[in-house]
Amino acid sequence: xxxxxxxxxxxxxxTNGHASNGHSxxxxxxxxxxxxxxxxxxxxxxxxxxxxxxxSLSTTYKQNxxxxxxxxxxxxxxxxxxxxxxxxxxxLESGGAYALAFASGSSTTATVLQSLGPxxxxxxxxxxxxxxxxxxxxxxxxNQGLETTFLDLENAGEEEVLAAIRPNxxxxxxxxxxxxxxxxxxxxxxxxIAHSHPSHPIVLVDNTFLSPFYSSPLLLGADIVLHxxxxxxxxHSDVVMGALILPxxxxxxxxxxxxxxxxxxxxxxxxDSWLAQRGAKTLGLRMKAHGRNALAVAKALEExxxxxxxxxxxxxxxxxxxxxxxxLSPHARKWIDTLSPASSDPASPPADGFPYSGMIxxxxxxxxxxxxxxxxxxxxxSLRLFTLAESLGGVESLAEHPAQMTHGSIPPAERAxxxxxxDLIRLSVGVEEEEDLIRDVLGALEKAVGSA
Ligand SMILES: Cc1ncc(COP(=O)(O)O)c(C=O)c1O
Numbered sequence: 460x461x462x463x464x465x466x467x468x469x470x471x472x473x474t475n476g477h478a479s480n481g482h483s484x485x486x487x488x489x490x491x492x493x494x495x496x497x498x499x500x501x502x503x504x505x506x507x508x509x510x511x512x513x514x515s516l517s518t519t520y521k522q523n524x525x526x527x528x529x530x531x532x533x534x535x536x537x538x539x540x541x542x543x544x545x546x547x548x549x550x551l552e553s554g555g556a557y558a559l560a561f562a563s564g565s566s567t568t569a570t571v572l573q574s575l576g577p578x579x580x581x582x583x584x585x586x587x588x589x590x591x592x593x594x595x596x597x598x599x600x601x602n603q604g605l606e607t608t609f610l611d612l613e614n615a616g617e618e619e620v621l622a623a624i625r626p627n628x629x630x631x632x633x634x635x636x637x638x639x640x641x642x643x644x645x646x647x648x649x650x651x652i653a654h655s656h657p658s659h660p661i662v663l664v665d666n667t668f669l670s671p672f673y674s675s676p677l678l679l680g681a682d683i684v685l686h687x688x689x690x691x692x693x694x695h696s697d698v699v700m701g702a703l704i705l706p707x708x709x710x711x712x713x714x715x716x717x718x719x720x721x722x723x724x725x726x727x728x729x730x731d732s733w734l735a736q737r738g739a740k741t742l743g744l745r746m747k748a749h750g751r752n753a754l755a756v757a758k759a760l761e762e763x764x765x766x767x768x769x770x771x772x773x774x775x776x777x778x779x780x781x782x783x784x785x786x787l788s789p790h791a792r793k794w795i796d797t798l799s800p801a802s803s804d805p806a807s808p809p810a811d812g813f814p815y816s817g818m819i820x821x822x823x824x825x826x827x828x829x830x831x832x833x834x835x836x837x838x839x840x841s842l843r844l845f846t847l848a849e850s851l852g853g854v855e856s857l858a859e860h861p862a863q864m865t866h867g868s869i870p871p872a873e874r875a876x877x878x879x880x881x882d883l884i885r886l887s888v889g890v891e892e893e894e895d896l897i898r899d900v901l902g903a904l905e906k907a908v909g910s911a
Pocket of ligand 1: 563564565566588590634638665667668686687688689699700701850
């Protein structure tokens, strides 16, 4: 393998379409996830020696002659901090060569859908993130004539997926795990079916819930990965931002999206880019802690008499536990293999579970005297460390009630079909001490169900 290809295979391509990428083929190709997170896109400043990049607030750049400059003209088209973040992201998402950052996950979605042009068709997973659903059905449909078929991509057979693809189907939209019921889509299977169809739709995976640490969709055949960087990648609940990452063979598509990134202009600020790059440096550390804590909390919930069902793909009780295991990123799998003694069958998930990001959903039992909603409310307001709040992926633990909060705009009948009842609670498990989180959750359950 040539050095360049080797770098691409490790998700650290030297080419990101930026003059200022800085990172080069001199990096060792075998650098692991956290090494890349810390070093790629973060070289010491040549002029000052500063190890941490300065925040470059200038909106415009001096030209030494018309069109003669150092790679920057105007900050919407390119900014040193945004470019550096994009370089980091292109290396973190394994199989990635190009990255584009946007002002939010939602503007990232909007830019992708606008790239499809008029009267295109999409096949999307049916319980896609609400804001994506809203953009597809209320904005792109009305303004672009874009039609979307929502399909249960977890269970649909090959024939059903192929039948949903039309001559004008340009995109398959996958989100896995889905929110909030954490259903898993077999990305490799859907990508292979999609690519076998004469319409050749591109396959996009919203990888927000797993982050580039637990899942590498580009290595499973996806064409584009999308992140709401607002969540795990930034990880500190202080930046709203999104990104796309594409593999080396999608240079043309990257150029098209980069044109729209500049033309639409939904770009992140230099300061937010700087913050997100700082956050991304600890992504590996944080995701390990999120996963370990979530597994421990999920097991404690499974043992509680006050809980009817725990949904965590790393648990053996999850219906797609084997798929979660099979589709772990190479670096997550390598780390998890060091946690427990080698199993007799490496193809089978560990019987006592494995870390799989930080999101858990569970169904609380009703107390004798209260409705499900009242019981859930008492649980959520009795928590001391988990904050009752929307969003996810920050270092602090959060808890929410999907039926009344994140998914409140879905009509009750549809919510019921998706399994989003008043008994469902979603946790974003942070990186606090494991035993404190378990004590917090069990204490609130006791108060809400045990003593009510
Ligand atoms: C899976 C997923 N995708 C996309 C988004 C949109 O991202 P943002 O809030 O950064 O616009 C969200 C936000 O919650 C999300 O959960």
